[in-house]
Amino acid sequence: MGFLFMLPAAAVLLIFLTYPLGLGIWMGLTDVKVGRPGTFIGLENYAWLFEDDVFWLSVFNTLLYTVVASIIKFGLGLWLAMILNNHFPFKAFIRAIVLLPFIVPTVLSALVFWWIYDSQDSVISWILIEMGVIDTTIDFLGKPNYARASVIAANIWRGIPFVAITLLAGLQTVPQSLYEAATIDGATEWQRFRKITFPLLTPIIAVVMTFSVLFTFTDFQLIWVMTRGGPINATHLMATLSYQRAIIGGSLGEGAAIATAMIPFLLAAILFSYFGLQNRKWQQGGSDD
C-alpha cells in the first residue's frame, strides 16, 4: 500500500527529473546534432573538451564566479540578516523591500546592470567623472577582469536577499534564553555570535548555501543578457557555453557533455555543504551529546 502511495511522486521524479538527466548524459556520449540523430561515440566529446581552451576557460570562470559570489553573498547576507533581526521601525516593510532584487525577473535586472555598466553611459562612470575621481568612462564589460568582477557584482546583488531572508528565518529560531544566559556569564557580542548564533545557524546555512551555490553555478540569464560570454569569452560560464554550442551551434552532443561536466562540481558542492557544515551528530539524526 505504501508503495502505491509513493508511485505518483516516483513517477513525477522519473519523468521530469531522472529521464531528462539521463537523456542529457546519454546525449553527451553521442554526436547528436540539431535535427539529426547521433551515434554513440563514447567519451569523444569529453576528450574534445579536454583539449578545448575555451571550455577550460569557462570552467575557470564558473568556479571563480561561484566561489567569489557565494562567499560574498554569504557574508553580506548573514550581516544583513543580523541587522534585520533587530527591532526597528517599519521592520516588516523593510524586510519586504530587501527581497526586491530577488523578485525582479533576472532578465530585467540583467538589463539594468547592462545599462549601469554601459561603456559610454554608465551611471557609475558618470558620477565618478562628475566627482572628478576619473577622467574617462570605466570599461566595465570590455576588459576581461573588470567584466568578471562586474557580472559577479550583479549576481551578488541579485542573490543576497535569498541568503539574508532565509538566514533571518533561522536567526529567529535561536532561543533568546541562550543569549540571556551567555550575557549573564559575561560573553561579549562576538562570543555570543561565535558560540551561539553561528553553531545554531549551521543547518540552515548548509541548506541556503547549497541552494545559493547551485543557483550561481548554473547561472545563465545574467551573463547571456549582459555579455554573451564576452569579451573574448572572459565571462563564459559552462551553462552559457553549453547553450552556445548546443543550440546556436547545433552540436547538441557537445553541449550536453558540457552540461554533464557540471554535475561533478555540483555534487561536490552539495556534499561539502552537507558534510562540511552539518558535522554535528544531532544535525545528521544522531543524539545530541
Next chain:
Amino acid sequence: MKHLTRREAIKNTAGATAVAAVTPALLAAAQAFAAESPWTPEAGASIRMLRWKRFVASEGEATVALLEAFSQATGVKIRLDSEGFEDLRPKAAVAASIGAGPDIIWTIHADPHLYPDAMLDLTDVADHLGAKHGGWYPIAEEYSKRKGQWISLPYTFSGNFLNYRISQIKNVGFDTFPDNTDDFLRMMVELKKAGTPGGFALGNASGDGNCWAHWVLWSHGGRIVDENDNLVLNSPETVASLEYVAKLGKTFIPGVASWLDGHNNKAFLQGACSVSNNGISIYAAAVREGMTEISEDMDHAYWPTAPGQPVREFHVCFPMTVYKHTKYPNACKALLAWLMDAGQYDSFLEASVGYLSHTLKDYDDNPVWTADPKRRVFKDAVHRSKHFGEAGSLSYAAVAVFADFVVVNMVAEAAIGAKTPAEAAADAHKRAARYYKI
C-alpha cells in the same frame, strides 16, 4: 474558415500602430494568383508560421496584409507567431529535432543547414520564382541549396554597411568615404586624433560583430577554409588581416570590447561615434525620431577593399523554409510563391525602407532603392555578400565555427592587443580545427 483577425494582426506586428488592410487590389491579386498557382493548397489546410520579430513596423504590417490576402483568396488558415532571434533559433531547432511545431519558419543565417533533413525540398518553388523574376543572385542560391536541392528560399538579406558622419570625415580631409583599406585606416586614425573616433563591436555580437569581423578577415585574403573545406585559417593572409586589425583597433572608441549589437546604434545616435557598421536602422531611427542633426549628416558606404582583393562583404541572410513534418506542403509552397511574386514582394521591399534587400534580380528596379539616395548601398547587399563558410560550403563545421564566435574572438584579440596577430590566428585555427576535423 478563420482569417487573421485585426487583434491577431496587431499582436503579430508587435505593437504596430496601424494594421495594413487588405485592399481590394491586393485581394484581387491573391485570387488571380490562387487561380493560376502551380500548387493547390490541400483542403482544410492550416499553416503555422514563425518569424523573427520585425525590425520595422511597416514591414510587419505589409507581411501580415500579404498573408491575410492569401488566406482570404485560398481559404488556408494562417497563424503567424514572432519571436526575437535568440528565442526563434532554439525553437526552430527543437521543431526540427522533434518533427512537430510550426510549418514555415522565417529564420536567420544558414540555420536550415543545421537540420537539412528536416526541411522540405523547395526546388520546384525556387525554380519557378527564379525563372519568373530574372534569376537568383548566386550567394542567395548558395545559402539555400544543399547537395543540389533547395532546403529554403533565400527570402531576403539585411545589408550591413558602413555608417558615417559626413561632416566628421570631411573635417579630417575626406570628402567621400574611402574605398580602399589603406585610406580607411588613415581616416580612422585622423578621426581618433580629431576626437571623433569610430568603433566596431568586439563583443559576441552575432550581427554587427560577425559582419565586420568576417569582412576584415577576408579583406586581406584570409579565410577559414578553401574551396574544398580544408582549414586554412592560420595563413599569412589571415595574419595580414589581423595586423591591419591591430592598427585599426587603436583608433576605436574605448569600450568596444564589450559592444554587442545595440551599442553602436546608441553611440552613433548620441553623436559619440563617427563611423561604425550597421544596417539602415541607425538612419531610420534618426529619421523617425526627427534627429535631423544625425540623419542629414550621415550616409552609408560599401566596405573598402585592400589592393588586389575582390569585394567580399558579409550581410545577413533571412531564409524562409518549410518543415518536412508539415501536413500541408502544397499550401506552404503556394504561400511562399505568393509572397515572393511581383507586386507582393515589391510591397514588402518598399515597406522595409532599406532594412531588407532582395534576392531575385528583377527587384533591382524597386523604387525603394531610388526614393532616398542614402539607401543606395543597401540595394547591393546580396551581390556583394559572401557566406560565413567562404570559400567552402555551409557545412555543420562552418555553422559551429560561426556560432562559437571564432572569427569575432580572433579579431577582438588582435584589436585589443590581447594576442599578437600570429598568436590570434594560430589559436583560432586550433578552435576551428575541432569542428573541421570531422
